[in-house]
Amino acid sequence: MARSKISLIGAGNIGATMAHLCALRALGDVVLYDIVEGMPQGKALDISESGPIDGFDVTVTGTNAMADIAGSDVCIVTSGLARKPGMSRDDLLGINAKIISTVGQGIRDNAPGAFVIVITNPLDAMVTLMKRVTGFPKNRVVGMAGVLDSARYRTFLALELGVSVRSVEALVLGGHGDDMVPVRSSCTVGGVSVERLVKAERLDAIEQRTRQAGGEIVALLKTGSAFYSPAAAAIRMAEAFLYDRKEILPAAAYLEGEYGLRDLYVGVPVRIGAGGVEQVIEVPLNEREKQELVVSASHVTDLVGALDRVLAS
Ligand code: APR
Secondary structure (H helix, E strand, C coil), X not given: CXXXXXXXXXXXXXXXXXXXXXXXXCCXXXXXXXXXXXHHHHHHHHHHCCHHHHCCXXXXXXXCCHHHHCCCCEEEECCCCCCCCCCCHHHHHHHHHHHHHHHHHHHHHHCCCCEEEECCCCHHHHHHHHHHHHCCCHHHEXXXXXXXXXXXXXXXXXXXXXXXHHHEECCXXXXXXXXXXXXXXXXXXXXXXXXXXXXXXXXXXXXXHHHCHHHHHHHHHCCCCCCHHHHHHHHHHHHHHHCCCCEEEEEEEEXXXXXXXXXXXXXXXXXXXXXXXXXXXXXXXXXXXXXXXHHHHHXXXXXXXXXXXXXXX
């Protein structure tokens, strides 16, 4: 059986980390694409040379030619600028919109059958633009945010309770911004509701840290934003697709009435399998969470409005 082909559009911190993860897990042959000459080739060669040590034999190729992504099963997009201290994700809108328009056309023309996972920020606007530019159906264009935001929530809860992250089930919905919605009512630790285990004030603080977790890392790194955990999150989504796992994962999905929202990308639980985003899953929310989701979605609508103005200018 032919190996899967995974193209990583953008070979910066997240792109290169994903290439390494794909190789270590022998997920498929990897193409690492970037506009910077030599850099994707150098990183690909470096990863390839770790093959004899780690025992993988998938190929990792670096390129500056979009034509090399032809026949990709999956394209994961990180091309664009990352945040620096003091910047919000939304500050990246203008510059990253131009980059996503260009790479979206490249994906449409060279890999018309691919499942596309967008990571570039501001995520909800960039995944909207990717769907528009490629013209791909909604099941084949998805944004990576929820797996990461939920992992951050789980990390902080596990730290609080001194338990394994494996014992914490948690979900974060909404846009990938500071008003994302950690769903306390469905969060469990070892099957027990978190509200029975952690005081409300502590949960408030943990949820606030979750909302600002990306910024916490930007402030520490000073030169860029998080990359290990975003890379891991996107690869988890790619695996669900490539292995037809039918896994339920939170992701930015195009809604057409689910959760009372229409014609916009918002973070919700979806089932990912060989059909891409096969279904949007509607989980019960309490009144507060419903209200928070409305607020978060209205921010996404504003962001898409700003995107339209940028594209029109
Ligand atoms: N085509 C391809 N690659 C591009 C293009 C383009 N038109 N323009 C920029 N790039 C590349 C850059 O050359 C760089 O190598 O995108 C890469 C981005 O890498 P980093 O700056 O290291 O950023 P990274 O940490 O990987 O984050 C990428 O994901 O989480 C988001 O906010 C983050 O928007 C940012 C993106």
